[in-house]
Amino acid sequence: MNLKVKGLVLAVVSALILNGCDSDSAKEKIEAGAHHAKEVIAETGDRIDTELHREGDDIKTFSNKLTENAEKESLRQLGLDEADIDYVIEHNPDDAMAVAKHTNDEILYQTKFHFVNASGVQGGMDTFDWLSPASVTNDAKPNLQKILGRVAFVINSAKFIKMFDDNIQYLNANTFSVSSAYPNEITTVPNTYDEFKSAVKAALSREGNSYNLYAVGDFQGGDARGDVGRLSAYFKLAGIANSSLKASAPLVLHELTHTFGYEHAGSNQDAVIMKPNNVPYLVQLITMDSAMQDKYQGDMQMFSDSVNKINQMPWYAGDSMFSTYFGDD
Known part of the structure; x- marks a missing residue:
């Protein structure tokens, strides 16, 4: 993302030079282009932070859950039989997972x-x-x-x-x-x-x-x-x-x-x-x-x-x- 933004800044400057940036007007255009580039950088950074935060939450949520096989094996260590394991997972999945995560x-x-x-x-x-x-x-x-x-x-x-x-x-x-x-x-x-x-x-x-x-x-x-x-x-x-x-x-x-x-x-x-x-x-x-x-x-x-x-x-x-x-x- 940073390389693309830098490329945008260079493109703005190059375009102004090619069009003749030998006046105060050209200078103002360069400054305006640079300001716009900064806004793009800030907006892009915010989007990246948001996506990383969302992905982090998804990873955290996933890490707090066991696979079905691991969950069932964990509940077996408490002595539950297969019928009771299936029943509690179906009818109270959150409580079943909470117990299964910490059985040891x-x-x-x-x-x-x-x-x-x-x-x-x-x-x-x-x-x-x-x-x-x-x-x-x-x-x-x-x-x-x-x-x-x-x-x-x-x-x-x-x-x-x-x-x-x-x-x-x-x-x-x-x-x-x-x-x-x-x-x-x-x-x-x-x-x-x-x-x-x-x-x-x-x-x-x-x-x-x-x-x-x-x-x-x-x-x-x-x-x-x-x-x-x-x-x-x-x-x-x-x-x-x-x-x-x-x-x-x-x-x-x-x-x-x-x-x-x-x-x-x-x-x-x-x-x-x-x-x-x-x-x-x-x-x-x-x-x-x-x-x-x-x-x-x-x-x-x-x-x-x-x-x-x-x-x-x-x-x-x-x-x-x-x-x-x-x-x-």
């Missing part, structure tokens, strides 16, 4: 889940093989594998991060107990999602990012239980086999936070159950049916009051974060 820095990245087949007693409960008894529980293991992949995606997703940060003010230090029975208990209240993430990754690293999962027949409470501060958890065969995935997933996430080291401590459990003042129930509330409804405005205290029938907002099983990302199953 995320919670539950390449976590190993060992489905322990053992008949005996573990954690004070009777344990069984994952495929026994075969009558009604064969779906338990594949269901749980699918749920664990979804949990790994959701806990790193943009929607979860926003709701966690928006409700973190409800966490109460009194629900983070110090107990000699749980040496790996997390007692520090996180001020941000990033602080929560850092504590969780440290807990996972402590035991080599590897879980032992046990199948049990029954115990008091829900369908799952996690050891506090230890990467081991127990699941009722019939419950995991027969419940919908979106109904079981929030509970599985809740129990995994116990394995990270979080508790819902207190002598009065009514003060912590289904309340956002502790991490296990906060993450469960965030991902439960209907929590994302507009009427709750993302406020988990308001949603908790509805679930516990404290306010006048009737709770019902509607869409959840899991169904938003992976469908209504």
